[in-house]
Amino acid sequence: MNHERLKTLLEQYPDDEYFFLARNYLGLVESPFHKEHITERLIGFFALEENRDRMLALIDSLDQTIITALLFSGGLLFEQLAVLLEEFEPYGKLLLRVANLRERMVVVATDKTLLLNPILEERLSELACLSPLFGPEERRIHAHPFSYRELLQAILTLAERPSRSFFRKEYEALFPTMRGMDLPLIFETVRTSFVKLGIISEDTRRRVDWQRAHDLFQLEEPQLKAMMLGIRLDGESDGARGAFCTDLVLLLEDVGTFSTSGLKRLGDLLAFRHHVDHEDLVSALIGLGLLVRTKGGYNHLTYTLSEPASSFIVDSDYSVSYLGSLAADSLLVRFAALETLDRTRLWRITEERLRYALDEGVGYEEIRNYLETHMDGTLNAALLKSLDLIAERSRQIRIYDGLVLQTDERVGRIADRLPTLQEHILARLSSTIFLMKRSSERIWRQILTQAGLSLGSTGGEPAQASEADPRELPAIGRPQEFALPVRIGRKVTLPPVKLDENLREAIRRKIYPKEVEEDLLERFEERLIITSSQIAPQILHTRIEAGGFDYQGKISLAKQAASKEGTVVQLFMGGGEELMALALELTYTPNKEALFKVAILPQMEMRVIPLSKIFLLRRIKMLFL
């Protein structure tokens, strides 16, 4: 498969590039040329394990950085690569190195896109590393002793509190390990994502769709984080966006500590890979509690996956504590209030939460059974009695959404006689059932509450739920699988590159004309010659240059470069200035002075330079922009 891919790529190469590679690696190539046969031989050359070993032994740290970038991105234009790596190497040096990598067949190109040689890709990926491309070598772990799912579960329980604002200052005490983080932002970001996912609805009051929440919480941690990130970034989490987010989430974990530019680089590379944009990525990650800003960059926040929760300890102060993680569909979060999310999770069974759960349709028997099943020992009699009474009380009044108010006799008596309530009662269905005005629901609820009559559960199908079209909500499911071919090491230390001196000797031992020997030695220094079979009496002109007083040589080289679109030249000017440029045109003044029109890279600034001002002119082979 990889052989086929390389074959296809080579077939697209222009002849001069193709034959340069063929001659360099295969030695003398006799005419008439049979390209298919030559290609087979080339592929055979790179398929040979010992040749691959030799090529890999010549990889240095700059090669490694470029390889890593290409591996992550799945392919880049040179200009993209240059922007990504601008803080690593000057443009010119990078350009020359990419040209060299193409000559060494580590990198191949198709339609100007740089790729890793498919035959070498698997081996090259072993050399790829996360540092220094994305962050420093030293990882600073900032781990919370609970899972990400538990954080979201906790936030969701707080969403049910009857408060206008989603975040309240006192919540900070519930998350002591998150001290110093921007909790209001995290709450707001999570809220927005939950609303988009249809887990939180905010019509007349804030409600949680726990079934959808359970679907979400069933996902494994990376998928859960990726889902939240995808939703936050553009409201969807499937397809390319899902793959981008999943890759990113896994790599955040691997890298851990990022420089500011490193994180941007990672986002850019994955965005190139998956063809998505990622504006606002940093604030999305911070907002979701996956990243925290540090002095020099960012730290990934990790969440600890624990064993399933131990048995609950239900104490005499109604607190519930346990170690480990609650199940995705745990009922505890429905009827208990969070006290602390830390190593030990602490909740407290409160009347408010219990009544809310009952109001939302959780069965009282279900709650009791749940507690009895999950706790150590038996339920404290006093607690049980207290729960019984709350449940009983919640059954006293049942409000049929919009119109029907059912009470017990005591409340019925009061409702019947409350002066302010009368205008909201459309009819008395019985002594305990009232038909209420839908339009003034808020007002008559208030009247009842002010009268000290706690409102009980709301029966029937909530209106907003029936109006919502589930097809409009994003699907909750496993995002696309992790797409990177292999897991990449944090820091892969390469041995220093050592050229094979036996080869140099072998070249010297051949009795070749001087210019042939020089050409061979030049290619050897450029790491293009890796085995003795490549030593053949031919000149390939790896580097074509003219300088000094060789004015005619410079004219000839400039003309040649300008004649082929996209040819890159290196210009060494007086005063030590060094430029990389696209050759455009060679013209003459009336005085016959040669002028070289070039576009200076990377800005593509047009300049017309008298050839006499160019100290050395060099044509870069193989790199056609």
Added chain:
Amino acid sequence: MKDTPLIVQSDRSLLLDVHHKDSEACRRDLIRFCELVKSPEHIHTYRISEISLWNASGEGLDAEAIVETIKRWSKFPPPESVLFFVRDISGRWGSLVLTESADEAYYLLTVSIEKIRLEILHRKELMKILVVKDANSFLVERYQRGELKLRLIKLGYPVEDRIPLEKGPPLPFDRRKTTLGGQPFVVRPYQSQAADALLGDLGRGRGFGTIVLPCGSGKTIVGLEIMSRLKTNTLIVTTNVVAVHQWMREILDKTTLEREEVGEYTGNLKERKPVTVCTYQVLTYRKSKTAPFSHMDLLTGGDWGLIIYDEVHMLPAPVFKVTAELQATFRVGFTATLVREDGREDEVFSLVGPKRYDVPWIELQQQGFIARAYCHEIRLDLPKELELEYALATKREKYRIASENPLKIEVVRSLIERHSDDFILIIGQYLDQLKEVARLFELPIITGSTPNAKRDELYGAFRSGEIRILVVSKVANYAVDLPDASVAIQISGTFGSRSEEAQRLGRILRPKGRSSFFYSVVTRYSSEEEFSANRQKFLAEQGYSYEIEVWE
């Protein structure tokens, strides 16, 4: 995960599994540098605070020893932030040192960290009471010693006070081995430990602090033990005249001090003796809002070697201020419930002294030093004719209507019948309600308007068994010792006051060879239920649980 009993949380709370085999050993280590926050049935919560760490530093426990202890007992690696806190906060101890100066009118404050010295120089509120002496020290007037310490501790800088406490005039006396009443008198181990914790070797940094013990566990005896170790003139400040008399009775009963050596300083009697017992009320009495406190000189001008603040959580603001000036005197505060509604617990620690001893209520109950108590909440409906009145009432009125629910009378009647041979206190908030109970059941009643002599007489009759049932208002909430009371019926209370609930339970906790029963009678479906739940929080955190009965 180690098999140890402690989990350290990031908020610096430490959760102790009390059922673990090593929990007791762990607890002994923790109390040296932590405060007990709550102690329900299974998991006790301790907390590391600035004050608790500086207290430990003052006793010679350094940061590394604390870190090592935490690591040793912790089931999981403790959070780095907690260890950092311990090292950072403990590390501040010793950077500000208060010593004697050459000038007798001043003390010398030496600051060894330049950053702190600069901060002091830029703090106006500090420089008002400090005079720069040289490059690293300041002078402070002697009477500002407490104020300076308080202001600095609020900024996060503890002062290591190396000025030894002043020994007061000697007062030779001993504890009796047999009380005047002929009973053998032995100080219990925890009472002795509490005195040890306060006094230590009487060296630097000892001799002042707060002792927290459950109601009925004998805080007075701890006071007597401290007095008998220091043998010096002592002022005891307590909450009411009845408590003054109780202290005097106990002193005379259990020490060799004679009546002429023990004085009562109250509204009725103004005796200044080597041991004087007074009330907060008399100390803070003044003729008008702007007039000086007529009797405050008892506290400031007396040559006291020891001051005992009984029920220190009730310390009134003017006494706070004066206490700040009394930093050279041995002093101890007693309380069962260091919960102040004004949030000034920290000031109690700063001025009277840090918490030196605390023991879970249930532990003393298990050891038999306080009575086993069963708590019940009895819920009953409002009568139908009050339902609408309740519904239309304001929030405050609602509470009152619910509290004074007339059907509570029937509950009281039934409980009296249920406990036909118990000594019963009927406690409430509203006088009309209490008077009605007293009238209906023909019971004696004590309220704020009952003269002290009458109160003493009624309490005496209750103690002697002449009276079996007593109706009392909130005047009996604190410091009233009624050893035989075994049933308390609370028919109303001060909204959600947690300490009141605990103190009322405390009235029946004296061990007496039988269990005690605490009944809280609450109107169902009313705001009284919510307040009741709040009232019960403190006791729930001490491991008590309320059994709920519905009265139908």
